[in-house]
Amino acid sequence: MGQKSRNSRLFHSSIILLLVSLSAALSSPFQLQTLLPRPLPSAPTLSWHDSEPESNSLQETSQLDPLSSNTTLEVQLELHHVDALSSEDTPELLFDLRLQRDALRSGTIYSLVSKAVARNPPRAAGRRSGFSSSIISGLAQGSGEYFTRLGVGTPARNLYMVLDTGSDVVWVQCSPCKSCYSQSDPIFDPTKSTSFSGIPCGSPLCRSLDSSGCNQRRMCLYQVSYGDGSVTFGDFSTETLTFRRTPVGRVALGCGHDNEGLFVGAAGLLGLGRGRLSFPSQTGSRFNRKFSYCLVDRSASSKPSSLVFGDAAIPRGALFTPLLTNPKLDTFYYVELLGVSVGGTRVPKISPSLFKMDQDGNGGVIIDSGTSVTRLAQPAYTAMRDAFRLGATNLKRAPDFSLFDTCFDLSGQTSVKVPTLVLHFRGADLSLPATNYLIPVDSSGTFCFAFAGSMNGLSIIGNIQQQGFRVAYDLAGSRVGFSPRGCA
Numbered sequence: 001m002g003q004k005s006r007n008s009r010l011f012h013s014s015i016i017l018l019l020v021s022l023s024a025a026l027s028s029p030f031q032l033q034t035l036l037p038r039p040l041p042s043a044p045t046l047s048w049h050d051s052e053p054e055s056n057s058l059q060e061t062s063q064l065d066p067l068s069s070n071t072t073l074e075v076q077l078e079l080h081h082v083d084a085l086s087s088e089d090t091p092e093l094l095f096d097l098r099l100q101r102d103a104l105r106s107g108t109i110y111s112l113v114s115k116a117v118a119r120n121p122p123r124a125a126g127r128r129s130g131f132s133s134s135i136i137s138g139l140a141q142g143s144g145e146y147f148t149r150l151g152v153g154t155p156a157r158n159l160y161m162v163l164d165t166g167s168d169v170v171w172v173q174c175s176p177c178k179s180c181y182s183q184s185d186p187i188f189d190p191t192k193s194t195s196f197s198g199i200p201c202g203s204p205l206c207r208s209l210d211s212s213g214c215n216q217r218r219m220c221l222y223q224v225s226y227g228d229g230s231v232t233f234g235d236f237s238t239e240t241l242t243f244r245r246t247p248v249g250r251v252a253l254g255c256g257h258d259n260e261g262l263f264v265g266a267a268g269l270l271g272l273g274r275g276r277l278s279f280p281s282q283t284g285s286r287f288n289r290k291f292s293y294c295l296v297d298r299s300a301s302s303k304p305s306s307l308v309f310g311d312a313a314i315p316r317g318a319l320f321t322p323l324l325t326n327p328k329l330d331t332f333y334y335v336e337l338l339g340v341s342v343g344g345t346r347v348p349k350i351s352p353s354l355f356k357m358d359q360d361g362n363g364g365v366i367i368d369s370g371t372s373v374t375r376l377a378q379p380a381y382t383a384m385r386d387a388f389r390l391g392a393t394n395l396k397r398a399p400d401f402s403l404f405d406t407c408f409d410l411s412g413q414t415s416v417k418v419p420t421l422v423l424h425f426r427g428a429d430l431s432l433p434a435t436n437y438l439i440p441v442d443s444s445g446t447f448c449f450a451f452a453g454s455m456n457g458l459s460i461i462g463n464i465q466q467q468g469f470r471v472a473y474d475l476a477g478s479r480v481g482f483s484p485r486g487c488a
Contacts, residue, residue: 030391031344032417035434037410040091040443043083073286074310075243079146079163079293081305085184085265092442098145099402102372102462109166109332109371110456116329117361145370145463146295147266148307151242153193159185159267163293163307165369165473168275168331169209169224170241170282171232171254172268178258183267190255195240197250205252206236208276222254232256243309251282272369272473273331274323280475283309290314292472293369294487295463297435303487314472318481319428328361333473333480336426337365337459340380342387343419349383355459363457367471367480371462373403374451381453384421388449391419401441404448408438411445423465430482436465 083094147162152172159172160183173180175189190196198219199205206212206220213221220236234256240249256268271278272291280291292313295305324334337355340347354377357364363377376384385406395416398407410416421437423430439450450464470486 029344031420032391033420033434035416035418035438035447037413037416037445037447038435038440040095040440041083042091043087043089043094044081045084045087073246073248074312075246075287075308076312077148077150077243077307079148079295079305079307082145082147082162082265095441098372101145103403105166105371106373106375106460109366109368109460110454110458113326113329113332113361113458114456116326119328145372146293146305148270150270151247152188152239152268153190154195154240154247155193156240156242156247157185157188157193159183159188160265161268161270162266163270163272163369165272165333165367166331166371167269167271168273168278168281169222169254169271170251170269170277170279171222171224171234171256173232173259174234174255174257176257179260180257181259182265184265185267188255188267190235190237190239193239195249196255197238199236199238199252205238205277209236212236224254231258231260233258248283248286251279252277274333274475275331278331280473287313289475290473292470292481292486294470295369295467296487297467306487314474314481315470315483315486318470318472318483318486319430320472320474320477320479320481321425321428323475323478323480324357324364326357326361326364327359332366332368334364334366335461335480337423337461338426339424340376340384341420341422341424342384343391345387346424347383347387350380354380363459365459365461367461367466369463369466369471371460372464374460374462374465375454376451376459377457378453378455380459381451384451385449388419388421398446398448401446401448403452404441404450406449407441408447409445410447413445423461428482430469431484432465433468436467439464 086094086097089097147160149158149160151158161172173183173187175187177187180187201214201218201220203220209222211223211225213223215221221234222236223231223233225231232254234254236252237255238250238252240247241251272280275281280287280289287309288311290311290313291307291309292315293305293307296303321335324336326332326334334357338352339350355363355365389406392408395408395410395418398409401407418434418438421432423432437450438447440446441448454460468484468487470483472481472483474481
């Protein structure tokens with residue numbers, strides 16, 4: 001009898017707990033936020049606020065050597081989207097070209113990571129585990145969406161340079177040209193710079209390249225090949241780069257005399273990856289190994305995006321998540337994503353294991369400035385998408401568009417309610433504005449859920465989802481942070 005009584009009490013307790021859980025779930029409303037539908041943005045006007053005049057005086061005495069100086073610097077630069085270089089194109093064409101670049105870039109990242117992981121054994125000690133000879137650039141059709149203006153050489157000549165956290169090697173087009181693509185500024189002439197210096201073949205810098213050679217004078221040559229077939233080849237050298245009026249000397253960069261392929265507009269690339277030859281790694285203590293950027297939503301603000309180097313790059317109140325290391329390559333910024341919430345509730349089918357990088361370097365999550373659309377491991381994407389659809393039944397569905405499989409017809413709407421969305425990184429919950437995941441794709445009022453699935457397990461956090469946040473890279477602390485008010 002006593003046993004039956006105990007079982008009966010346990011049964012009734014279970015029923016009560018279940019009813020309490022259901023009551024709590026029903027009393028917790030599905031969290032929504034407001035989206036103000038805006039049309040596709042037109043090409044931005046290319047103008048530079050706080051622009052600095054080009055210097056005509058030698059600056060050798062004030063150059064700051066990244067290898068030896070103990071003085072730390074802080075500098076802020078404007079960033080502009082590559083659409084500014086195509087000002088005559090329609091908003092629809094610009095968006096289509098962006099998706100084409102995005103598909104090429106993400107596909108190439110997946111391919112390169114797979115090749116690096118398959119390489120056994122890894123590169124020998126003293127060789128970079130990144131890939132300077134097989135990366136993708138903002139100049140190539142394979143993306144890299146933002147560029148800035150900085151000085152090259154002494155006296156400094158201002159040039160447009162693409163910024164890319166998925167690349168390491170810094171390079172610029174140089175005369176004389178065997179083959180050079182069209183760029184907005186005159187091509188840089190190293191013979192007119194007093195600070196230009198070649199790098200000997202036997203130097204550690206030359207050996208750090210994945211693809212290097214020697215000319216007849218035993219000076220170092222470099223070659224960088226991109227996923228779309230584009231290639232840049234020339235002299236590997238050191239040169240002074242000037243940020244506003246702050247010169248930084250002896251930066252190793254490629255002086256490209258043969259640049260062939262789908263390059264557009266800008267004069268070169270400033271690699272911001274984690275590899276040894278990237279600009280943040282080279283300058284090291286000069287900027288305390290810290291930089292950040294804020295990418296604005298062009299449809300909502302005329303304020304330019306910005307890039308900051310130095311201690312000022314780390315905003316107060318930023319939420320930080322640790323950086324992880326892929327044992328097979330060092331270019332990308334890997335982070336730990338634990339889950340996703342839609343409408344205020346964690347999606348139960350999205351577990352941390354879906355985003356985990358294994359001991360061989362497969363899978364994981366990277367943050368990338370050059371990829372536009374965030375791609376999540378397919379099971380995670382499917383679960384998140386289904387949860388979003390369930391919470392967006394009030395919206396009129398529209399046909400799929402390009403890589404987007406969840407679209408809505410918001411024509412005629414001035415304000416709609418959409419489910420909230422939060423990315424849960426270790427130590428940092430990133431609550432996204434509605435404009436960071438429901439975006440216009442045409443001029444007819446079609447908006448799509450701006451995520452996609454990844455079939456090979458590697459997830460990429462793209463720049464659409466990063467809009468409006470200051471994304472801070474603290475390499476000294478091995479962490480990356482997010483500040484929702486960091487663009488102010």
